[in-house]
Amino acid sequence: MEKNEKIPNHVAIIVDGNGRWATEKGMSRSKGHEAGFVNLQKLTAYMYSRGVKYISAYLFSTENFKRSETEVNFIMNLLTGKLKEILEFCHKEKIHAIFSGRKDKLSNKVLVAMNKIEEETSGYKDRCFNICFNYGGRAEIIDATKKIVNDVNAGKIDINSLDETIYENYLYHKLPAVDLMIRTSGEKRISNFLLWQCSYAEFYFVNTYFPDFKAEDFEMALDDYNKRDRRFGGIDYDKKSN
Ligand code: IPE
Ligand code: IPE
Ligand code: MG
Numbered sequence: 001m002e003k004n005e006k007i008p009n010h011v012a013i014i015v016d017g018n019g020r021w022a023t024e025k026g027m028s029r030s031k032g033h034e035a036g037f038v039n040l041q042k043l044t045a046y047m048y049s050r051g052v053k054y055i056s057a058y059l060f061s062t063e064n065f066k067r068s069e070t071e072v073n074f075i076m077n078l079l080t081g082k083l084k085e086i087l088e089f090c091h092k093e094k095i096h097a098i099f100s101g102r103k104d105k106l107s108n109k110v111l112v113a114m115n116k117i118e119e120e121t122s123g124y125k126d127r128c129f130n131i132c133f134n135y136g137g138r139a140e141i142i143d144a145t146k147k148i149v150n151d152v153n154a155g156k157i158d159i160n161s162l163d164e165t166i167y168e169n170y171l172y173h174k175l176p177a178v179d180l181m182i183r184t185s186g187e188k189r190i191s192n193f194l195l196w197q198c199s200y201a202e203f204y205f206v207n208t209y210f211p212d213f214k215a216e217d218f219e220m221a222l223d224d225y226n227k228r229d230r231r232f233g234g235i236d237y238d239k240k241s242n
Pocket of ligand 1: 017
């Protein structure tokens with residue numbers, strides 16, 4: 001590690017370009033999703049080895065249900081089929097896996113497997129993998145607001161005491177703010193990912209399709225991140241201004 005290198009505590013990745021990666025190679029989009037999954041394990045293992053503590057990966061959005069039934073079913077079955085592998089991976093790398101997203105539209109079998117993974121890996125405190133599946137940033141904010149209203153009506157919290165810290169207790173998980181948000185495939189938009197948590201994230205957009213985004217590409221993102229001046233609305237008056 002270079003001296004003074006800043007490692008982002010929480011990295012979010014919009015896993016994008018799987019479909020184009022496959023179609024440009026004359027393969028079905030499904031092959032792209034499979035390749036994306038294989039890459040995700042390798043890449044996250046590398047990122048944790050570099051000192052990143054929290055990784056959030058966007059694997060299926062609430063909006064992705066607009067896709068064909070065949071593609072939606074393929075992605076659902078891919079995740080379901082990989083849950084055992086995810087558990088093994090998390091034990092091997094000592095990662096606490098958590099899932100973010102709406103639970104409706106997911107089968108009971110999948111929900112049981114997700115809970116098992118979350119519970120079995122909960123002892124790993126140094127690394128956290130937030131798997132965002134059937135996730136939408138606006139849905140998360142709406143769901144949190146509903147829970148808050150219930151608690152206000154039940155007299156559990158006083159509406160006047162509501163602040164950002166308390167609000168965060170009602171999100172799918174209490175996570176630190178995203179430091180670095182990476183999106184592959186050339187699209188330069190957030191597509192409803194972690195809207196609350198990304199309020200001060202640094203954004204890194206790269207043309208590479210996700211299955212081709214490797215350790216060296218992450219190093220380039222890190223170099224770029226290290227050049228950013230994060231001010232959070234403040235001003236460093238000790239720095240010379242021109
Ligand atoms: C990302 O790849 C995975 C999901 C959104 C489920 P895409 O499937 O969006 O791939 P492109 O963007 O069409 O190439
Ligand atoms: C965002 O990618 C969602 C995920 C990566 C899971 P999309 O491919 O769905 O986003 P848009 O449609 O290009 O904005
Ligand atoms: Mg896409």
